[in-house]
Amino acid sequence: MGIITFIDINGQSKETIPTNEVNLMQLAVNNNILGIDAECGGCCSCATCHVVINNKLDIIPKAQGDELELLNFVPNKEDNSRLSCQVLIDETLNDLIVEVKSA
Numbered sequence: 760m761g762i763i764t765f766i767d768i769n770g771q772s773k774e775t776i777p778t779n780e781v782n783l784m785q786l787a788v789n790n791n792i793l794g795i796d797a798e799c800g801g802c803c804s805c806a807t808c809h810v811v812i813n814n815k816l817d818i819i820p821k822a823q824g825d826e827l828e829l830l831n832f833v834p835n836k837e838d839n840s841r842l843s844c845q846v847l848i849d850e851t852l853n854d855l856i857v858e859v860k861s862a
């Protein structure tokens with residue numbers, strides 16, 4: 760698995776390498792990325808794992824269903840916003856750049 764780069768809530772960039780994490784939220788939490796509080800633990804009910812996907816937009820699908828409904832309540836939602844707990848990690852995410860947003 761390759762590198763996934765997070766830009767934290769303070770604008771600091773950090774490269775991470777997934778090991779056994781299932782989704783981007785877990786990867787961020789395990790790497791102490793500032794701004795990912797993940798209060799609901801990944802149940803898609805808090806939006807405190809809000810991120811914006813900065814590249815690979817042809818591979819990463821846009822939010823749908825419950826995730827999209829929750830994102831609609833987030834004031835700083837952008838076109839490429841996702842809840843990081845809903846983005847599953849696989850080899851296609853190599854070189855992904857993820858920008859953390861506050862909920």
Ligand code: FES
Pocket residue numbers: 784797798799800801802803804805806807808842843844845
């Ligand atoms: S951790 Fe709560 S919605 Fe993602």
